[in-house]
Amino acid sequence: MNFNTEKGSKVAIITGATGAIGKAIARQIAGLDSYNVVLVGREEDKTRKAMKDIIAATGNQKIRCEQTDLSSQASIQALAERWEGSLDVLINNAAAAPPKRQETPEGIELQFATNVLGYFWMTQFFSEVFKRSAPSRVVNVASTYAGDLDLNDLEFKRRRYNIHSAYRQSKQANRMLTVAFAERLKPFGVSVNACHPGVVPSKLSRDMGAHGSDTPDEGARTPVWLATSPLGRQETGKFFSNMKESVCRFCENEQAIERLYIICASY
Numbered sequence: 001m002n003f004n005t006e007k008g009s010k011v012a013i014i015t016g017a018t019g020a021i022g023k024a025i026a027r028q029i030a031g032l033d034s035y036n037v038v039l040v041g042r043e044e045d046k047t048r049k050a051m052k053d054i055i056a057a058t059g060n061q062k063i064r065c066e067q068t069d070l071s072s073q074a075s076i077q078a079l080a081e082r083w084e085g086s087l088d089v090l091i092n093n094a095a096a097a098p099p100k101r102q103e104t105p106e107g108i109e110l111q112f113a114t115n116v117l118g119y120f121w122m123t124q125f126f127s128e129v130f131k132r133s134a135p136s137r138v139v140n141v142a143s144t145y146a147g148d149l150d151l152n153d154l155e156f157k158r159r160r161y162n163i164h165s166a167y168r169q170s171k172q173a174n175r176m177l178t179v180a181f182a183e184r185l186k187p188f189g190v191s192v193n194a195c196h197p198g199v200v201p202s203k204l205s206r207d208m209g210a211h212g213s214d215t216p217d218e219g220a221r222t223p224v225w226l227a228t229s230p231l232g233r234q235e236t237g238k239f240f241s242n243m244k245e246s247v248c249r250f251c252e253n254e255q256a257i258e259r260l261y262i263i264c265a266s267y
Helices: 020-030 044-058 073-082 110-125 127-133 163-188 203-207 216-228 230-234 254-265
Strands: 010-015 035-041 063-067 089-092 136-141 190-196 239-241
Touching: 010 020, 010 110, 020 035, 020 044, 020 089, 020 216, 035 044, 044 063, 073 110, 089 110, 089 216, 110 127, 110 163, 110 254, 127 136, 127 163, 127 190, 136 163, 136 216, 136 230, 163 190, 163 254, 190 216, 190 230, 216 230, 216 239
Parallel strands: 010 035, 010 089, 035 063, 089 136, 136 190, 190 239
Antiparallel strands: none
């Protein structure tokens, strides 16, 4: 696919674009001058509806949608292979939180495949496009609700699966992989940052028993800021909350970060 972008225009991908936060992110970016927006979602009907809603809300006709399973390496690779042209911004936002342990058709635990490997594969398979498009940037929607990562049992084959532990682990992994990719892509003019969007009432939050007090637009504010502001290009390998840098203890363990990257690369 190719937007045939005009001079000065930019292209942004938002994954999980049918969810509460993802759709708000996409709408806010579409409302800015000169942005072409690609909505990536698993369900074609939902993604097309989101596209129509955003066009109606913003008047921006340069919105496209791509049906992609973010838990599938093959599906993500196919998206990258059919991509043509530049890519200025990738916002990794898609997430799943199944109440019981499930596996993808490839036999990978679903939450790890979607929330961690999905981010990893999107960044990995589009890395050459980012380099050609530099200065470009990746924004990983993570969370302050993070922890419980076990590098010896990332798929809960040994541990008893728990929706909260699996989610917290995935968000810790997002923050750690942000540092891994930031170091690898910085020499090429690509910044990679992570952020906490707030707690928004959504299907995912309801599945986890959280009600959320932030509106979708409030949840989208920090990801959009990192995706479009000068600071989001100048900084890399950082974690942000409420449009401010936040100390990330998970980003300090270089050995664990590298081990996690190698494990993800082995899939």
